[in-house]
Amino acid sequence: MKNLTRYLGLAAKVALFLLVLGFALKNSHTATFYSYLGYVWQVPLIVLLGLAFLLGALTGVVALLPTLFRLRRELARKPRLPEPDTTTIPTDLPGV
Structure with missing residues (x-):
């Protein structure tokens, strides 16, 4: 049973990788990112989507840090x- 769950987890990881790879191949056209001061960045769309995901995840972690530190302090x-003492205490009572 343990090997079955290991193989199912591996299959899920491979399927997720292939799904993301297919998504990246479908969205390989160039996207233009316009920033302040006239800065223009042209990269594949999947790069911008990946950066947006990473920035969102990082923002979530930073938002949880105060709660984490407060709980550790508490x-x-x-x-x-x-x-609890796990040693047995000898008594004079007979065993039942």
């Missing part, structure tokens, strides 16, 4: 509970 302030 966790560091909480006192740690002692680990």
